[in-house]
Amino acid sequence: MSTKTQVELSKRVSGAGWLLVLAPLLLLGIILALIVTTGGGLRELAGPPVEKLTVQRVILPEPGMIQIEVINDGPQPVTVAQVQVDDAYWSFTAEPSTTLPRLGRSTFTIPYPWVAEEAHVVRLVSGLGATFDAEIAVAVESPRPSASLFLRFALVGLYVGIVPVMLGMLWYPFMRRLSNAAMNFVLSLTVGLLIFLAVSTWLDATEFAAELPAFWQGVPMVLFVSLISLGTLLALSSRRGERTPLQVSYLIALGIGLHNLGEGLAIGAAFSLGEAALGSFLVLGFTLHNITEGVAIAAPVVRVSPGLKHFVALAVLAGGPAIVGTLLGGYAFDPVLATVFLAIGIGAIVQVIWEVGKMVIRDNARAGRPAVNWISLSGVVAGVAIMYFTAFLVKF
């Protein structure tokens, strides 16, 4: 078939007929309708019913009251017949219904005298006797939006996000005095920091993802979103050619910002779970852990002077999301959005590893060193090690 006829053919198709496009779809519709109405000869394949519920959120709105939000991510409707709290049947109400259709949601309200600072387990018992648990690790009244609490949350975000990033940036004048070799070490160290962040963000994202309702396909979603995020950033950079050092700094700040959003979510949620006391220790830990993020952001611009304005903007971009994350985690945690943001963050961090890595390799080439040498390698290892050991403060 010649190229000419192909073109003509495609032209004729586009003219003649959407019908031809629709025909297979129409037939598909007919077959589906047949299977649904007559069973399509598959009746014998019908297995026992499968019930699945995922608990989305547990709220303690007031003393003596528990609320849990549930989604049905199984293949069939599920009826919640009874509710147990701590191995005791308890009265409850369901809004909108005790029966959840596939992908349906309900909120169960249980007038249970929960005990502050102690653990509880809510168990939903389905009509077929399947059970679904929601754990309350430390019972504390869920925070209600108030100006003072809002301020406290924002302050926490400030301490774990903006403050350490700014402090880290204060090494900038010092870095400017460093020799070329020392600066190569600092840039390599930045790569190491970022590798650690990429791994930890990946682990956080997959952890969220694994707990999402099944239809979200959480882990593949993390993989694809991070690949799309990485690909988009790479495509943008190759279009504009070589990046300026300041652009690299902004990219690093963006990647770190998305990572800090995840940390903020975790901390905010911890507060809403009532772990305010240990939260303060964690805040100190995160402040220390995150101080190197400022170094990573400032390192690419050592040879240029971007000015104070840009440093403030970079600090806000990298640290600000921690404030947003803390507020979201405390008030309106959404596991799906959290997973997506973390996945975007992975792509962004991997992309800056690529960018800074290129800077290190170029620097090595200019100095006549091999791409991988002891200075760069020890820098990377030192970066990973700093993050690894300061993380001891936030893992117990």
Added chain:
Amino acid sequence: MSQSMRRFLSRRDFLRAGAAGAAGLAGAALLSQPSIARPLAQGPGSGHTGHSPYAMEHGAAGMVGEVDNVRNGFDPMQMLVDWDYGQVSILPNGQTLREYTIVAVDKDIEIAPGVFFPAWTYNGRVPGPTIRCTEGDHIRIKFVNASVHPHTLHFHGVHPFEMDGVPGAGPGEIATGQTFTYEFDAEPFGCHLYHCHANPLKRHIHKGLYGAFIVDPKAGRPPAREFVMVMNAFDTNFDGENEVYAVNTVGHVYARRPIPAQVGELIRLYLINIVEFDPINSFHLHAEFFDYYDHGTTLEPTLRTVDTIIQAQAQRGILEFRYRWPGQYMYHAHISEFAELGWMGNFNIVQPEDFPAALAQVGMDETWDRRSTQGATVPWRVEAGS
């Protein structure tokens, strides 16, 4: 807080860090909540959706809704008193013959409001029929297996080896569609039970194949209001732990429908424990003490003036007590977990003049009253001077 968030947090191990780490840190004051929430216990009458006095007085504890007894085909209220005497005739040697037919059937039953359990049953009910006879009667039970699994009838009593109803004895397991007639003399007198002994035993028992077997002593026992209570439980998600505990199958049923009885009259319970998975069960009576006859094989109590007893699986006994004052008296397993998972009920003790109303309140009538007071296979012994 979602599961994912919680797990995420526990991975980060926020939870075990403890407040100690924060002590003295500058951030602590800043971050601490203005006040720690202290839940208030709900007072009497604050139950929101309670159906029972229990619920009303215990901050809405208990189950929600009612079980459909008609769909189930049995009513736990009737089960308390529905003694099955069999088809009675007299053998040439003068012995009383009691003939029964018991059919094993697979059936979904509602064990708590809205919660269905794929049970294996005797005669479509759990527990199976309460077989009641007199010591020395000849018992002949035609067992029909209409279930898709092999089953047996194993009686706790005295009988020849081939009537033991276990694999390897006599006909062994009775296959689907098969029939076997178990036959023996009823002895010793007491409060006994029967159950399926097919393998695997655990499953055959906890699926619902058991029932009460009451053998009255030849001379009878003193007149009393009698009830049979089979303590059972159901593992609805098959994880080796029970989700619903009960007496006569339906969780909290006698809390929603308190059992009527009269002030001063002797109450006699035939209590049997068949709970699977848990090593023991117990019975605790509120506001009174009882005499206990372990296995019911003696005419004198084996334990006097107690208000709590424990029973291992298949252990059973007879309890006798009287209430002095009217009231809604609770009884339950004094294993609080079992009580809160369904094994809790009430007696509604009333003055004789209030008794018809108490009966009507739970949908029972004079027939039920007569069965509960005149159920013995031996006419009440008339005590000298009474």
